[in-house]
Amino acid sequence: MTIDDWRARYDGLSAEVGRLRAEVERLREDAARARWCEENDADVVVHRGNNYDPIWTVVWIDGDGNERMRQDSNRNAAIDAARGGK
Numbered sequence: 001m002t003i004d005d006w007r008a009r010y011d012g013l014s015a016e017v018g019r020l021r022a023e024v025e026r027l028r029e030d031a032a033r034a035r036w037c038e039e040n041d042a043d044v045v046v047h048r049g050n051n052y053d054p055i056w057t058v059v060w061i062d063g064d065g066n067e068r069m070r071q072d073s074n075r076n077a078a079i080d081a082a083r084g085g086k
Helices: 003-039 075-084
Strands: 043-048 054-061 067-072
Touching: 003 075, 043 075, 054 075, 067 075
Parallel strands: none
Antiparallel strands: 043 054, 054 067
């Protein structure tokens, strides 16, 4: 194998490592959202708003016993808003 062959192989593997790292990070974020929802007994539902655009709603009870709600057109953004607004 020549140096150019090794470089080509390394570049391909390096790109794959980057892709896998990004996927692992995405899965960690998804797991953190799921864990927060489970720990806070949060309901996450989608319904259609005007023009049939999705609206994601997260409802949970905060530590003081108050019902809280966050909405967004994106599921993950709605959950993240709820996690940050807790």
